[in-house]
Amino acid sequence: MTVHVRRLYEDPASRRGRCFLVERLWPRGVRKDELGDVTWLKDVAPSNELRVWFGHDPERWPEFRARYRAELEAVSDALEPLLEAARQGDTTLLYTARDTERNSAHVLAEVLRERLG
Template sequence: MGAIHVARVYDRDALPPGRRFLVERLWPRGVRREDLGIEDWLRDVAPSTELRRWFGHDPDRWEEFRRRYAAELDASPEAWQPLVAAARRGPVVLLFGARDGERNSAVALRDYLAAHR
């Protein structure tokens, strides 16, 4: 099983090697698709709009966000199964747009996928 990395789309020069997937519901501002070299844009694996707005990148809501997001992922395995399949073939990079590199949906997704391999 390949490693699952997370990387910010705006750090294109420092992206780790692997198959790249954008895991955001909204396309990141100022980024062209061809510049990312992504395999796919998996909108449906991202948190719901309601959950994303509720979280608002508030560090105090991080643990509850992770719990709620995991529940959404539990209800939609078809959304994240392509990432598990890709990771079986080699390293995968989950691309995100948030400023906070430690508390964002891609980090929560990586941890969720690691627990569900």
């Protein structure tokens, strides 16, 4: 039961278990049939307002984390598919941001790990 975080554009062989694209917007240049067995869960991604406000500004990262965690609390039912998949085995969260350290998928993984105990 491990939650992995991978950039969508990395080698698909690095993905483990069930895979979920956790972005609000569909990635440019990627056809849905190219992703294979990947489930798109846009409802667990940050709101458009939060995403635009953050703009991947490293100075806004701490505040973004807090605001996004609050948004996740408000949509906790949307987390169920992820929690269920993680209870059954490895789960990979796919993101598209260039910043591999400060992105919403890492925050989402933290929340899932906390809920899984």
